[in-house]
Structure formats: C-alpha cells, structure tokens
Amino acid sequence: MSLSGDLCLGTVQAVVDRLGLTEVPGADSPEHMVLTSPMSPDAPVGAVRVFRREGVADVVYVGLTVPMIGLDSHMMFAFTPPSSPVPHFTLDSVAAGPPPGVEAAATGGFAFHLDLIPKADLGAHLGYLRHCFEPLTPLREAAQQTEGLSPAHLSPTQYAVMSAWMLVHRADESAFSAIGPHVAAYRDHWFSLVEHGVPAEVLDDLGPDDFTERDLRNRAIVFDPGVDPVWGRVAQLVGEEQSEAVRSLLAAPLA
Numbered sequence: 001m002s003l004s005g006d007l008c009l010g011t012v013q014a015v016v017d018r019l020g021l022t023e024v025p026g027a028d029s030p031e032h033m034v035l036t037s038p039m040s041p042d043a044p045v046g047a048v049r050v051f052r053r054e055g056v057a058d059v060v061y062v063g064l065t066v067p068m069i070g071l072d073s074h075m076m077f078a079f080t081p082p083s084s085p086v087p088h089f090t091l092d093s094v095a096a097g098p099p100p101g102v103e104a105a106a107t108g109g110f111a112f113h114l115d116l117i118p119k120a121d122l123g124a125h126l127g128y129l130r131h132c133f134e135p136l137t138p139l140r141e142a143a144q145q146t147e148g149l150s151p152a153h154l155s156p157t158q159y160a161v162m163s164a165w166m167l168v169h170r171a172d173e174s175a176f177s178a179i180g181p182h183v184a185a186y187r188d189h190w191f192s193l194v195e196h197g198v199p200a201e202v203l204d205d206l207g208p209d210d211f212t213e214r215d216l217r218n219r220a221i222v223f224d225p226g227v228d229p230v231w232g233r234v235a236q237l238v239g240e241e242q243s244e245a246v247r248s249l250l251a252a253p254l255a
Contacts, residue, residue: 003176004093004110005063008074011091011183012051012061015078018191021051021059033245035238039068045238048246050254055081057194058254062246066237071096078190080119082215082253083208085198087116087132087163089190091183093176110176111152114143114186115166117218119211120203122163127202135189136165143167143182148175158228161221216252223251 015021024032035046046064057078064073072095080086092113116136122129149169159166167186171179225231225247235243 002065002072002095003173004072004095005065005074007093007112007176007180007183008061008063008076008091010180011187012049012059012076014184014187015057015059015076015089016051019053019056019194021053021057024050024052033242035064035242035246037066037238039066039237048249050249052254057081060250062250064234064237071237077250079253080194082212085119085128085132085203085206085211086193087118087190089187090115090117091187110171110173111169112171112176112179112183113152113166113168114183115162115168116186116190117222118163119215120206121214125202125204125206127204128198128206131198131202132193133163133165136186139182139185139189140165140167142185143179146171146175146178146182148172148178155227161218161227219251219253223247 016023032050033048034044035048037045039045045066046062049061051059051061057080059076059078061074061076063075064071073092074094075092076090078089080088090113092111094111096109096111116133118128118132120128122133144167149171152168152170154168167182169175221227223231231243231247234246237243238246
C-alpha cells in the first residue's frame with residue numbers, strides 16, 4: 001500500500017465501518033468495475049468499488065495506479081441521499097512520482113483534495129452555512145499551517161461549485177504524511193451531521209425537493225468534463241468508454 005492509497009482507503013474503511021455500509025457485489029455490475037489501460041495491457045490499472053446503506057450514504061471509490069507514468073491516484077465520494085440536507089464528503093489523494101528510470105528528485109510529489117459539498121446555496125442560507133460549515137473553519141486553518149503544502153491550481157468555476165472550506169493542495173512527502181488527522185477531523189464533523197441530522201430551524205423552509213434539485217444540478221457540474229479537466233486525463237489512461245462509465249456513476253445518484 002502507498003501513502004496515497006493508505007489515506008483514501010483508510011478513510012473509505014472508516015466510513016464503511018462507522019455507517020454500516022455494505023459493498024455492492026458483482027464485477028459485472030456497473031457499480032463495480034476493473035479498469036484497464038492500453039498502457040498496461042497485461043494487468044488492471046485500477047478499480048471502482050461502491051459501498052452503500054440505503055437512506056444513509058453511497059460511497060464510491062475510484063483507484064488508478066499506473067507505475068509506468070508514476071501515478072497512484074485514489075478518490076472517494078461519500079454521497080448522502082439527494083433529498084437530505086447533509087453535505088457530501090469527498091477526498092482525493094494522489095502520488096505523482098517519477099516513472100521508472102527517472103531520478104526521484106527530478107519530478108513527483110503528492111496532492112490532495114478534501115471537502116464537504118453543500119446541498120444548499122451557502123450565499124443565501126446563513127443558518128445552514130453556520131451549522132454545517134463554520135465548524136470546519138478552525139480545522140481548515142490548522143491544516144493550512146502544515147509545512148510543505150502549496151496551493152493546487154483549480155479554476156474559479158471549480159471553486160464555485162464546491163465549498164469555501166475546501167482544502168486542495170500539493171504536498172511534499174512530509175506534509176502529505178501529516179494530513180491524516182486533518183482528514184479525520186473533516187470526516188468526523190461529517191459523521192456528526194449524518195448521525196444527528198441538520199435541524200429544521202437552519203433550513204429556511206427548504207425541503208427534500210429543493211435539496212434533490214440542487215444536488216442533481218451541482219453533481220452534473222462538478223463532474224462535467226468541461227469543468228474538471230481530470231476527465232480528459234482519465235480518458236487518456238483508460239479510454240473514453242471506461243472514463244465515461246466512471247464519470248456517469250459519480251454524476252448521478254445510484255438507482
């Protein structure tokens with residue numbers, strides 16, 4: 001296991017254990033895919049796994065490991081039901097090391113992305129913002145004090161469709177090794193929202209239909225290839241068909 005794999009898969013396991021999720025079985029189902037690449041025809045380069053408990057959360061994990069280009073990428077989304085006001089939780093952890101034959105000092109490094117994705121417009125619902133997101137403020141500030149982090153480069157559009165509490169950074173090995181407690185702090189705040197809910201008095205009369213509509217619109221944007229260029233890179237690695245299958249799984253709630 002790698003540093004990036006440990007961080008993401010450890011977080012997946014913590015969510016599965018805490019919320020009592022069950023893995024969706026069957027390698028032939030659209031929720032369980034083995035990813036292959038022309039770059040590595042003799043072995044899979046990744047996998048998609050889904051864990052769920054209906055009415056609580058659906059966790060989608062996507063891993064891609066391509067040694068010949070030094071890539072070890074792991075991503076998880078913990079989606080709450082569309083009609084729920086509880087935000088989604090997400091973590092990416094990536095190691096982009098040197099390919100074989102290249103000196104380690106010449107290239108490489110780590111990156112991560114950590115956030116809770118709102119179900120309501122934070123600019124219009126102050127009570128919701130204060131209840132669901134302001135507790136993250138000291139956690140975000142503490143994480144940003146980690147020596148060895150540098151800002152990752154996202155477009156303004158990508159920032160706009162996530163939250164202002166998003167942590168998205170490049171990191172050296174020491175900094176990446178130190179972010180586990182910060183990931184756990186975000187995760188534990190999310191656990192508290194899942195387990196205790198969001199009180200009606202902070203919802204400004206928003207209801208299940210409002211959350212569902214926003215969630216469908218927001219997820220379509222978050223996973224739009226025209227918004228997030230990562231999908232072009234994924235398509236280069238695993239082909240258009242597999243890339244679109246993964247993207248579609250993330251962009252809409254599971255049936």
